[in-house]
Amino acid sequence: MSELRVGIVGVGVMGADHAERVARKTSGARLVAVSDPDGERAERVAARLGARAIGDPLELIAAADVDAVILASPGFVHAEQLFACLEHGKPVLCEKPLTMDAESALRVVEAEHKLGRQLIQVGFMRRFDPEYAALKRLLDSGELGRTLVLHNVHRNKTVPATFRSEMIVRDSMVHEVDVARWLFDDEITRITVRTPKPTGLVGEGVLDPQLALFELAGGAMADVEVFVNFQVGYEVRCEAVAERGSATIGLGTGVVTRAGATCGTAIPADFRVRFEQAYDIEVQRWVDATVRGELDGPTAWDGYAAAAVCEAGLESLATGQPVEVALADRSAILG
């Protein structure tokens, strides 16, 4: 299998994002089919990205030219669609939640286990965030000793009025649940959710913010603030407190480590670390533009002008004096 042919079920906001991602940003994958209850929406996405629309999600899952599936459908249809994926032996990336309750989720786990092959990945994408991944590596290295406590903060600018207290647990806090399980590599055995007097900027009866305490089997704890009507913006932070220091992410500054009397961030050793993303974007955009027969970056003139300035710079380096840059007349040359 040299190229993975992907079908996507559900092309609302998240699913349309994934469709774009598979079609245009992912190497070694091709988007072949999308499905959505809103048939027109599916057609539109399919047309734009060179895939076909399939009305019935189960038909998409079964399609011979679909090697693997992304489920971006609502949680309450996940169970049925996951069972279909298992039945057809299709690898599936399932947006959270796996299913709507623990009991049905357990049946999915058991069905997959019976099959003897792991086909299901759940969309807890934070594990792939470079900051979370760096935090995990740091904690696992043991450099800071055993991790004792997490302080997590999860804030949205606002949510729709339909977003009730229960959804704050199910749709937002669930990410913190996975983060705690993953970072501690342990199960949560007890949870307490407490609610201070709510913000006035929320519908009647919605308990926002919420404070939760997770207790893990090994004795570690995590406290969590979830505040989905914070007004300011989207903010996710995690501070891990360990025996010999702490490490915080989500400040937009990589991992901030408190250790050895210093609060600090790492300076990369190498330009490839600092500019890796720039190179990736440069090459992707060069490929995209070239396929379109266009140029989308610094031109030969930019290369020439830089060379001319550097030549003058070398003369100034030798003399210590200002040197005029003798640039050719651009319009004479390029018209």
Place this chain on the structure above:
Amino acid sequence: MSELRVGIVGVGVMGADHAERVARKTSGARLVAVSDPDGERAERVAARLGARAIGDPLELIAAADVDAVILASPGFVHAEQLFACLEHGKPVLCEKPLTMDAESALRVVEAEHKLGRQLIQVGFMRRFDPEYAALKRLLDSGELGRTLVLHNVHRNKTVPATFRSEMIVRDSMVHEVDVARWLFDDEITRITVRTPKPTGLVGEGVLDPQLALFELAGGAMADVEVFVNFQVGYEVRCEAVAERGSATIGLGTGVVTRAGATCGTAIPADFRVRFEQAYDIEVQRWVDATVRGELDGPTAWDGYAAAAVCEAGLESLATGQPVEVALADRSAILG
């Protein structure tokens, strides 16, 4: 042209990176050929990435199945290779420098112009760095008024002893030259390079650090520190000072803006902005693992455990009391 077939000339550190990038991280591109004076190295890279090695770079450029070329060869062979690309009408992404001096660079510009098609892009990759791009957008928005001055800092941890004073200008400062031209959208008309007493941690006779002043046609200025034996790490910073504030990048925190009595960074409005990279990586790694027949992310059990904790959380939300999480016996189920 649905997929761009790319050939790479030069697979040293930079070129090998690009080969990997084209083969494994870029959507819509395929690596078909590589060339290198070190034939064995070329063979190794080619074998690993499913391409073929071609001894003669000009042959690679001419090859019928090479749609486009990346030049990661030494600067002194660029001119010849660029002319070959122009001759064969091949789009080319040329690592800086374009050529070794202004005179030959100008001939390249003229030859491309004569051809009537822009085929050459120069590898000033900073323009694609998300921080630089955000800075450019901010300055171009006019929000801070006209930009007056840039303060740029460019530091490497160390460089080899062969990296002489002139290379500091040609290979390092050249990036700052492009940044100044690009951010001001103007030409540099005068340059002064001054050298303080050098660091002792450098070979005899190497003038490091260097301070440069760029003066632009429109009257703006940029001062630059280049220090390639800084010992600490790789650090590139740029502060743009405008009429109504300043903006700094390279602190690892996105754009730090000083405006309206505040020094601040932006908080994203949306989780997709904050976690876009996480989603990209998640999907790319899911595709890669799936092609290998593996799973490389949160499992169905993780989905189940999160559901079980959330169920307990909902009960705690309702009662305010701690609630035990009743998790199935993992080993009984998964063996």
Place this chain on the structure above:
Amino acid sequence: MSELRVGIVGVGVMGADHAERVARKTSGARLVAVSDPDGERAERVAARLGARAIGDPLELIAAADVDAVILASPGFVHAEQLFACLEHGKPVLCEKPLTMDAESALRVVEAEHKLGRQLIQVGFMRRFDPEYAALKRLLDSGELGRTLVLHNVHRNKTVPATFRSEMIVRDSMVHEVDVARWLFDDEITRITVRTPKPTGLVGEGVLDPQLALFELAGGAMADVEVFVNFQVGYEVRCEAVAERGSATIGLGTGVVTRAGATCGTAIPADFRVRFEQAYDIEVQRWVDATVRGELDGPTAWDGYAAAAVCEAGLESLATGQPVEVALADRSAILG
């Protein structure tokens, strides 16, 4: 009363600090007497600071030339000493705790109330910290809406082995208790203290760190981490989460505010704000040195040299050229 004559009871670490502070850093006060169970220590401090040592603390409190008292004695003698202060009508600054338990503290409150004059101030010094004071002003301004939640962190590098779990509550968490009461201007009505599995870097049986939840009469909440063997250093943080933003102190950066899509710190409008402390220190050190017949700051030569450089600078400003600074021969003039 033009100058306050102060007596200090207890000149251990904290009391000796206060003695120095009153004698040398406080305007309008004079240290007249100190007392300590360790008589030699009292003599030493008294001799160094021009005060006299008094063996019996109650005698110090009663002394005619002591206008006001600072209690830096152990908590278990506070009650008796506070009653003595009330009896003699002496204003007293009492280091926390007021007394060892709520019952005796209440008797002190009642006794002071019966007297009809407020004489007792408790040493919750954080209320005077510029960062806390700025946070309080911001929250009270209502700019961020109603304050909903505090997240507080209180960490010590290490504490002696004698510092048991109870002292973590009494001596460390007590500061967070006052901070929460003060910032919310409300009483705490309920407290929960939970202990994760302790750090291994602490004596057997000591529960460190501790997580506490304070619930206030008005429905607000504060969660607190106290960790007195953090190994890294002393760190106290407070994040106040309000309806329209949050504000954090203790990062060593003043108040960090998240509001209006920005995470930022204030830039002072004026040099007097930025350098107020510098001016205070300058003048205090000039006074101290002058009294000793010495000079402890920039000299007339420094003033001359600056003038000479500025003169050259003005010439350069006019010409745009480098200008040599013609400085007189220092050794010829000053020998």
Place this chain on the structure above:
Amino acid sequence: MSELRVGIVGVGVMGADHAERVARKTSGARLVAVSDPDGERAERVAARLGARAIGDPLELIAAADVDAVILASPGFVHAEQLFACLEHGKPVLCEKPLTMDAESALRVVEAEHKLGRQLIQVGFMRRFDPEYAALKRLLDSGELGRTLVLHNVHRNKTVPATFRSEMIVRDSMVHEVDVARWLFDDEITRITVRTPKPTGLVGEGVLDPQLALFELAGGAMADVEVFVNFQVGYEVRCEAVAERGSATIGLGTGVVTRAGATCGTAIPADFRVRFEQAYDIEVQRWVDATVRGELDGPTAWDGYAAAAVCEAGLESLATGQPVEVALADRSAILG
């Protein structure tokens, strides 16, 4: 001399600040006299601070009960007043500039030298700023190797229209001159001032911002941006680049050090370091309030309430359960 009796010449903004500082914030000093060309202003300040006004500044300098003088008068009268101080053997703290030009400044230096006693201190107050002082200590420690370059930034929000290009050098850049001389402990031998196209938010003909390059006798260099109409606020920064790292101040975060692959700030080892200023302010305000017969801090009730919460906390620590805080009825007790 147990208490220094200070006279102040000039009680405009700066001088009035100093008068307040000497009278109310400085230990061991007393303000006895002030002088100002605006006699009413002098009377007002004198009356408020318990000093007397003297019309003639030279009379103030000569007054028998004036032990030492602060000159906050305009620069062009400094020379005459400094000579008077020397004549009467009075120590003097002279706001910068020492005098208006290098020639007259040199005569002051010579006159003081002839006297055989150092009486003159110049008001370069940055040397007393805790951040600058910490930077100086770090550089002098040699920990980062030899210092190679300074990057200084000096910005004001705005200045009056009367603040011309020359004043930017004389009144603003002069601070950077002293900082460079002091940090390098060396003389500046050459200066270049360059002016980019000025901001539009400044009067016709004013060259703002300005970029200066200082070259020091030992070969080090400092570049400086002075921008006195920055619109944002007052900002002074200094980055020292040394052989093994750099250190920056003026970010409002203490010294930010780049060394050993980390960009970091120091975490204090001790609460006294973190809260020293809080203790100073606490005691100063307690003294001030006590002299007025008032209380200006946490009350006995605050001490009682904290004790009650801690008692409940100890119970919760023992049980792990929430504990209600049984607080006495405040109004019943305090009325």
